[in-house]
Amino acid sequence: MRYGAVQNSHTRRNSRMIRSYVFFSNESGWIVESHFILETAFRASSGPFGGKEGDPVVNVGFLCEYDALPSIGHACGHNLIAEVGAAAALGLKSSLEREPNCPVRVTVTVLGTPAEEDGGGKVDLILAGAFKDMDVVFMAHPAQEDSSFSPCIAITDCTVKYHGKTSHAAAYPWEGINALDAAVLAYNNLAVLRQQLKPEWRLHGIIKHGGEKPNIIPDYTELEFYLRTPLYKDLSELKVKAEACFRSAALATGCQVEITYPNHAYSNILQNTTLENLYKENGKALGMEFKEVSNHFAGSTDFGNVSFVVPGIHPFFYIGSQALNHTAQYTEAAGAEKAQMYTLRTAKALAMTAVDVLFGPDLLQRVKEEFAQAKLKQE
Numbered sequence: 001m002r003y004g005a006v007q008n009s010h011t012r013r014n015s016r017m018i019r020s021y022v023f024f025s026n027e028s029g030w031i032v033e034s035h036f037i038l039e040t041a042f043r044a045s046s047g048p049f050g051g052k053e054g055d056p057v058v059n060v061g062f063l064c065e066y067d068a069l070p071s072i073g074h075a076c077g078h079n080l081i082a083e084v085g086a087a088a089a090l091g092l093k094s095s096l097e098r099e100p101n102c103p104v105r106v107t108v109t110v111l112g113t114p115a116e117e118d119g120g121g122k123v124d125l126i127l128a129g130a131f132k133d134m135d136v137v138f139m140a141h142p143a144q145e146d147s148s149f150s151p152c153i154a155i156t157d158c159t160v161k162y163h164g165k166t167s168h169a170a171a172y173p174w175e176g177i178n179a180l181d182a183a184v185l186a187y188n189n190l191a192v193l194r195q196q197l198k199p200e201w202r203l204h205g206i207i208k209h210g211g212e213k214p215n216i217i218p219d220y221t222e223l224e225f226y227l228r229t230p231l232y233k234d235l236s237e238l239k240v241k242a243e244a245c246f247r248s249a250a251l252a253t254g255c256q257v258e259i260t261y262p263n264h265a266y267s268n269i270l271q272n273t274t275l276e277n278l279y280k281e282n283g284k285a286l287g288m289e290f291k292e293v294s295n296h297f298a299g300s301t302d303f304g305n306v307s308f309v310v311p312g313i314h315p316f317f318y319i320g321s322q323a324l325n326h327t328a329q330y331t332e333a334a335g336a337e338k339a340q341m342y343t344l345r346t347a348k349a350l351a352m353t354a355v356d357v358l359f360g361p362d363l364l365q366r367v368k369e370e371f372a373q374a375k376l377k378q379e
Contacts, residue, residue, distance in 0.1 A: 030046050047106055049107075050104060050105055058135045059109055062110050067118075080343045089110045137312035138312060142339075143325070150316055155265065156226075157263055158224070159258075162179040162256070182252075189246075207222070232304070266302050
């Protein structure tokens with residue numbers, strides 16, 4: 001879950017991907033593709049099952065994340081996301097094998113999706129067509145409680161670079177063009193802008209480079225900011241406002257400015273209440289205790305982009321700890337034996353929800369109709 005500026009731990013990410021790939025390669029009945037579109041992505045598929053020969057195939061997808069955080073490892077529990085996705089897919093496959101009377105023809109697909117924390121691996125997979133033949137997708141994210149839905153908002157990250165001119169800060173400062181002044185002005189401009197922003201909009205950032213020594217007028221500074229809005233369509237308006245702050249700081253100080261957006265923007269999650277209600281019913285039957293849906297933002301995720309391409313759900317699940325994500329305490333909780341029962345329970349609830357959709361009269365059609373209507377409202 002993208003809460004702040006982090007980068008992937010390549011070693012942990014690649015190791016988790018390799019283990020997931022090897023696992024499905026060793027399981028019978030799966031066709032596995034390593035390095036699927038991206039170097040650290042994979043796809044495993046099984047089927048078709050049920051239905052009649054020649055019927056359209058319903059492709060049910062389960063997503064696995066596995067990227068870690070620098071220094072503190074799996075502090076967002078993506079190791080458990082990978083486990084949930086794999087276990088739910090195995091559960092659905094087993095159910096379909098034992099129940100030959102499924103009314104539709106089904107393929108089960110598992111996608112290993114890297115780089116959620118930084119970069120947006122799912123967006124790259126979308127652009128390459130990895131989701132084009134999917135009908136519904138499932139994944140679940142570790143948290144502090146069970147929730148069928150929590151708002152995940154849109155985000156884009158912005159890098160701003162100011163270029164000035166060095167000079168001796170005491171002997172002849174008038175010869176310099178101070179890039180640090182530009183960075184400080186920009187930071188303060190954004191702080192003032194917050195008063196005029198909608199309450200749900202967010203912008204937050206840091207000065208990554210501020211100069212070399214106090215007696216050298218800085219000729220280069222760099223800022224990184226995250227811009228967030230509850231709806232993806234509002235990001236463009238916030239970008240215009242933020243860019244005005246950045247450019248006015250350059251104008252005031254005589255600096256040149258570069259503004260770039262180095263990563264994919266993440267969309268908000270498009271809610272599908274049909275799937276959420278099914279998941280909640282199954283979760284309760286397994287002993288989950290759901291809280292009322294909160295309006296508190298749960299960060300941002302590239303699953304939001306997926307939710308605008310394929311109907312799906314992204315529930316959150318309790319792992320036996322009240323530790324907060326992106327902390328060393330959560331790393332410990334995500335790796336504890338205690339988390340296993342909750343993780344496998346969540347996988348079972350997802351698999352049961354997929355079974356409901358496939359066997360329930362017109363349920364898949366209801367899911368798709370709600371998806372189309374919700375998407376239309378947000379365009």
